[in-house]
Structures are given as C-alpha cells and as structure tokens.
Amino acid sequence: xxxxxxxxxxxxxxxxxxxxxxxxxxxxxxxxxxxxxxxxxxxxxxxxxxxxxxxxxxxxxxxxxxxxxxxxxxxxxxxxxxxxxxxxxxxxxxxxxxxxxxxxxxx
Amino acid sequence: xxxxxxxxxxxxxxxxxxxxxxxxxxxxxxxxxxxxxxxxxxxxxxxxxxxxxxxxxxxxxxxxxxxxxxxxxxxxxxxxxxxxxxxxxxxxxxxxxxxxxxxxxxxxxxxxxxxxx
Numbered sequence: 001x002x003x004x005x006x007x008x009x010x011x012x013x014x015x016x017x018x019x020x021x022x023x024x025x026x027x028x029x030x031x032x033x034x035x036x037x038x039x040x041x042x043x044x045x046x047x048x049x050x051x052x053x054x055x056x057x058x059x060x061x062x063x064x065x066x067x068x069x070x071x072x073x074x075x076x077x078x079x080x081x082x083x084x085x086x087x088x089x090x091x092x093x094x095x096x097x098x099x100x101x102x103x104x105x106x107x
Numbered sequence: 108x109x110x111x112x113x114x115x116x117x118x119x120x121x122x123x124x125x126x127x128x129x130x131x132x133x134x135x136x137x138x139x140x141x142x143x144x145x146x147x148x149x150x151x152x153x154x155x156x157x158x159x160x161x162x163x164x165x166x167x168x169x170x171x172x173x174x175x176x177x178x179x180x181x182x183x184x185x186x187x188x189x190x191x192x193x194x195x196x197x198x199x200x201x202x203x204x205x206x207x208x209x210x211x212x213x214x215x216x217x218x219x220x221x222x223x224x
C-alpha cells in the first residue's frame with residue numbers, strides 16, 4: 001500500500017496569511033494526487049486533482065504543486081471559510097490512501 | 108445535479124451485522140467505480156471498499172472477509188454489507204464516486220455506525 005504522510009498535523013494562522021501543507025507519498029505516484037477540504041460534520045470536498053488542477057468552483061487562492069512523491073497545497077490570503085481540515089489522497093492505485101490531515105486553525 | 112444519500116447506520120452490538128445503502132441520483136452506479144470511505148470519530152479518512160464498473164470488488168485488509176460491497180443497478184443504489192462488527196468499525200461511512208475529473212468529487216453526507224454493547 002502507498003503511505004501518505006502529511007505535515008504539519010495542525011497550523012494556526014490569521015486571515016490573510018499564506019498556509020502551505022506538504023504531502024509525501026511512499027512511492028512515485030506521478031501526479032495522481034488530490035486535496036480535499038473537510039469542515040466539521042460535513043463530507044470531504046474535492047479542491048485540487050491531478051496534483052495541480054483546480055476543481056470547478058474552488059477559489060483561485062487554492063493551488064497545488066508537485067509530482068512523484070512530494071506535493072504541496074498552498075492557500076493564499078486565508079479567508080474565514082478556509083479554516084478546516086485538509087487531506088491529501090493518492091489516486092494512483094487501490095487501496096486509495098489518505099494523509100493524516102492538517103487542521104488549519106484560527107490564530 | 109449528482110446526489111449520494113447514505114442510510115442504514117445506527118447502534119449495533121459487537122459481532123452484529125448492518126447494511127448500509129447509498130442511493131444515487133444524477134449518476135449511474137454502474138458507470139464508474141463506487142467506493143466507501145470511513146472516518147472514526149475525531150480521526151482521519153480511511154478507504155474501505157470499491158466496486159468497479161465491471162462488477163469486481165476490492166477491500167481494505169481490515170474489513171476483508173467481513174464486509175461485502177454490492178450494487179443494485181435497477182435501484183441505482185450501492186450497498187455495504189457489514190458482518191462481525193467490531194468496536195473499531197465505529198465511524199461515519201461515506202459513499203463516494205469520481206466526477207468528470209476522475210477523482211472523488213462526489214460524496215454523500217455520511218451515515219454513522221456505532222459498534223458498542
């Protein structure tokens with residue numbers, strides 16, 4: 001199975017800050033990576049697919065980069081509605097695997 | 108508009124059985140793969156099972172031999188049959204499907220399964 005390691009597990013930030021989350025795969029997954037946002041009590045929501053493609057309707061302050069084993073999600077100019085937990089997920093092969101999550105909290 | 112609506116969760120004793128349903132509208136459950144993902148309270152996401160368009164299936168090691176994924180094309184509904192339930196199966200269970208991106212863009216609202224005596 002492909003292991004996905006996310007860091008940090010939590011980050012405190014203020015509105016307007018830039019936040020960067022890193023995800024590392026245990027083997028080369030090319031660009032088969034997604035980022036999901038989850039708010040308390042809600043289902044995950046797809047933000048980024050194919051490592052860097054923005055899902056329709058997602059604000060452009062979200063961006064993704066990377067390939068192979070190292071990936072990054074960047075949230076520029078953090079907004080109040082962005083405080084949530086973010087998960088990376090590899091789509092290279094089954095079993096699908098997720099990172100442990102990064103909780104973005106208000107400073 | 109695509110909607111996935113899960114049902115069937117609840118409180119069940121260890122060793123018991125439960126069947127979850129995921130009713131789909133706006134997509135055909137046999138057109139692409141359909142998957143179940145679960146989330147224990149306060150924890151992260153974990154993949155459970157998949158049924159491919161051709162009907163073949165796959166399971167996480169933790170549920171293999173206890174859970175069965177199936178679908179009813181006439182009802183456009185996905186199922187997860189869960190047997191020999193354990194406390195560590197307690198979680199919110201989501202059904203999910205790829206959207207036009209090919210990634211998990213469609214999620215249901217989730218149904219809570221609590222395994223406890």
